[in-house]
Amino acid sequence: MENQKQLFRYESLAKELETKIKNGTYRSGDKLPSIREFHHHLNLSISTVYKAFIELEAVGLIEARPKSGYYVSPPQPVLRKPVFIRRDAEPRKVDLSSVAQSIHNAIGNPEILPLGGAIISPELFPYKHFSRIVKGISANEMKTLMAYAPGRGIFELRRQIAMRTVGIFGKIDADDVVITNGCMEALALSLQAVVRPGDTIAIETPTFFTILRLLEELGVYVLEVPTDPRYGVDPDELDKVIAKNDIKACLFMPNFQNPLGALMPDSSKKRIVEMLNRENIPIIEDDIYAELYFGKKRPGTMKKYDAKGLVMSCSSFSKTLAPGLRIGWILADEPLRERVQKLKSVISISSSNLDQYVMSKFLESGGYDRHLRSLRKALNRQVLSMASSIQKHFPHNTRLAIPEGGAFLWVGLPGGIDGLTVFEKAMENNIAVLPGIACSASDRYKSYLRINCGYPFLEPVEEGIAILGQIIKSITC
Secondary structure (H helix, E strand, C coil), X not given: CHHXXXXXXXXXXXHHHHHHHHCCCCCCCCECXXXXXXXXXXXCXXXXXXXXXXXXXXXXXXXXXXXXXXXXXXXXXXXXXXXXXXXXXCCEECCCHHHHHHHHHHHCCCXXXXXXXXXXXXXXXXXXXHHHHHHCCCHHHHHHHCCCCCCCCCHHHHHHHHHCCCCCCCCCCHHHEEEECHHHHXXXXXXXXXXXXXCEEEEEEXXXXXXXXXXXXXXXXXXXXXXXXXXXXXXXXXXXXXXXXXXXXXXXXXXXXXXXXXXXXXXHHHHHHHHHHHCCCCEEEECCCCCCECCCCCCCCCHHHCCCCCEEEEEECCXXXXXXXXXXXXXXXXXXXXXXXXXXXXXXXXXXXXXXHHHHHHHHCCHHHHHHHHHHHHXXXXXXHHHHHHHHHCCCCCEECCCCECCEEEEECHHHCCHHHHHHHHHHCCEECEEHHHHCCCCCCCCEEEEECCCCCCHHHHHHHHHHHHHHHHCCC
């Protein structure tokens, strides 16, 4: 629970400073003690103090002045956190055809500022290390690597992945790992193993765009479970959904959920798994962002609490290391593991032998953990910088929550402004964002945007946020 303790520390400091600002201890225009002063006097980490300052800046209570420090802002409307939307859920078909292609085209266009896609900048990946590994492959090794790999994946890669699960997923060994072509294939295989066209599955709402497109193609009905922007799926809401509907499976992203950034507490993970185990309902766990935590410890998984072998945990290296290698995996018990292996053999036979070999060598070198430490720091800085810029350029009654990991900000637009209209106008300025309407099978999030923080916060990104702010301010409802 170390991650939640870290969350409490920065929120506690932010709340204390907010109280002092509101009761007049700190007045408009007063300079706050520096981050280092708080660090020394309160025995808090610099990161914790910085997060508290950014939280206060994001709601308009303080402002940063270049080369001077942080000051109490003049009274103004505050930037609020996203609303937790509750509605009576009912199964529905997914139909995103009206917006899908334009969004997909925007995300893939290199001339467009990529604030819409779930993309991490290649500059943050260790491409030089990979280059050395590839150059070290002999001709005889290359001859072997040009053949098909075993259907489940090469043993050394599966072993390396299993080693990384110790204490996080329960008892996992190499035989429990099935290598896939990225996390999306892992999710697709897991879904196909347990549902058929016409079945109903429970999902978070909002959820991420690509999974909705997959569910649309699979012909299943989705039942959207209200999801808190900070703490993920509400177990009580899920309990109501299960009681009223014939749910064949659940698909959840408990760690730094896309697009919310929500982190489900371990207590909720445990309760949900136990609840679904009792009902014999399979869970597909998307764990792809769990390594991108900003606290001290990787968050736990739902798989850890699985007593009946009904949780299939899916992940990949696409968001942390090398999306182009398309290496993902499924952690599953029998008989579900056998089902996904059979589906894998029919759909894609196996994953690239060469890519698996290169990845296994990289993991073996110890380079992955060094890289992750650097990547987490970079993403944390980028998320905080983006949040600060949004506070500066967007209307003051914009809604925003700062996540404890991942690479996204979920932004609620003021006055019911249509996110799709913002998307279209942003595209005219070569800026891509993801409209909230693409994150749901219903119309719940028309006034929301998902903004990607995966690129270094340099001048083009700052300018892009400023332009977005101008676009939003220019739109009247």
